[in-house]
Amino acid sequence: MVPLTGIIIDASRPKSGGWSSRSQASGNADRAANIEPMRRNSSTVVVLAGPAPGEVLAAVGRSMNVTLIRPEEPADSGGDGLTTAADALQRAGRATAPYALVAADPLAAVAASWRAMWDVSRQQGPAEFEQEAAKALAAWRAGRFELPDYYLVLAMDTGAADAADHGPDFYLGPLRSARPHRVAVVAAAEPAQQAAGVLQALGSLRHGPWWPALDEVIETARTFYPDSLAESRTSQPNETRPTLASRGCPGWWSSGASRLIMLWLSVLP
Numbered sequence: 001m002v003p004l005t006g007i008i009i010d011a012s013r014p015k016s017g018g019w020s021s022r023s024q025a026s027g028n029a030d031r032a033a034n035i036e037p038m039r040r041n042s043s044t045v046v047v048l049a050g051p052a053p054g055e056v057l058a059a060v061g062r063s064m065n066v067t068l069i070r071p072e073e074p075a076d077s078g079g080d081g082l083t084t085a086a087d088a089l090q091r092a093g094r095a096t097a098p099y100a101l102v103a104a105d106p107l108a109a110v111a112a113s114w115r116a117m118w119d120v121s122r123q124q125g126p127a128e129f130e131q132e133a134a135k136a137l138a139a140w141r142a143g144r145f146e147l148p149d150y151y152l153v154l155a156m157d158t159g160a161a162d163a164a165d166h167g168p169d170f171y172l173g174p175l176r177s178a179r180p181h182r183v184a185v186v187a188a189a190e191p192a193q194q195a196a197g198v199l200q201a202l203g204s205l206r207h208g209p210w211w212p213a214l215d216e217v218i219e220t221a222r223t224f225y226p227d228s229l230a231e232s233r234t235s236q237p238n239e240t241r242p243t244l245a246s247r248g249c250p251g252w253w254s255s256g257a258s259r260l261i262m263l264w265l266s267v268l269p
Contacts, residue, residue, distance in 0.1 A: 043067070043095040045148040046202065047102045049111070049171045052154050052194075059195035060101060066202065067097040071104040082106050082135060086145035099202050101152075106145045110136050110218070111170035118168035118226050126222075133218045140214045147211045151175065152201055154194060155187040167226075174221040181208030 061068035069092045071084045085104035092100035105111070113129040116122055139145060153171045176183040184205060186197035211217070 043092070043097060043100045044150070044202075044205065045089065045092045045095075045100045045102060046150045046152050046205075047089075047105045047148040048198070049105055049108075049151050049153045052103060053191050055191035056154070056194045056198065057103060059192070060198050063199060065097055066099045066101050066199070067092070067095040069095070069100055069102040069104070081108055082139055083144075086139060089145050089148065092148070101198070101202070102148060105151075106139065107136055107170070107175075110221075111175075114170040114174070114221055115168050129221075133221075137214055137218065147214065147217075149182070150205055151183045152198065153183065153185045154198070155185055156189065156194075170221065173226060174224040175217060177224060178217050178220050179208060179211055181206040182211065 057068060057070070060066055069088050071088050081104075085102075085106040085108065088102050088104040089106065092102045109132040110129070113132045116124050117126055117129045151171055153169075171183055172185065184201045186194060186201050188194040188197045
C-alpha cells in the first residue's frame, strides 16, 4: 500500500453545521453567490474528475487517510448522473478520514458538453452546454450540492500533464483558471503510478481562496478560449490569458455559424 503523508486541513473554507442551504427564490443571485459552503467535519473533499481504473480506486481506497466515495449508481447506467454525484458529495461531507475522494462529479455533464462544443469534427453548438449548465445551476441553487474542496484530474497520458496537451478540457481550462490552486493534475500511465500520484497529490494540495459562485464558473466557461491554454505556456507570468473578447470576438456566440468560424480560426497556423 502506498503511504499517504502530509495531511493538510484546508482552513480557507468554513466548516460547521453540515451542508448549507440556498435560497430558491428566483432572481436572488447576489444572495446565492454570498452563501458559503459548510460541512460537518474537517475532511478535505476531493472530486476525481473523469473515469479512473478500478485498480487505482482500489489502491487509493486502502489508504487509512482516505475515504473513497463511489457513486451508488454507475454514471453510465442511464440514471441521473447529477443526482448520483450530488448524493456522493453529501456522503463525503460525513466522512471522518482526513481526505474524502469522490469518484463522481455533479459537473461531469457540463464538462463533457463544454469539450464537445469545441470539437471541430462534431460541429456542435452551445445548446447542449447551456442545457447542462442550467441543470447544474438549478441543483446548486437548490442546495443539492456544493463544489468540493479540490478537483483532481487523472491524465492517463504522461504527455498530457500540461493542460495545453490535454485538449479542450473544462477542468484544466475554465475551472482551473477560476481557482488554479483547487485543480490538481496527476499524469501517469500505469495504474500503480496513478494510485501513487493520487496519494501524493492529496498530500500536497495547496491552500487558496474558495471557489467563486457556480454562476461565475459557468460564465468563465462561456468566455474561455481553449487555445489560451497553449498560449499561456509562452506568456509571461503576469500576462492575462486571452479570451474570445480579447481577440476582438464576442464573449459568447449566438449561432452555429459564428461558432464554426471561431473553430476554423483556432486551427489555422
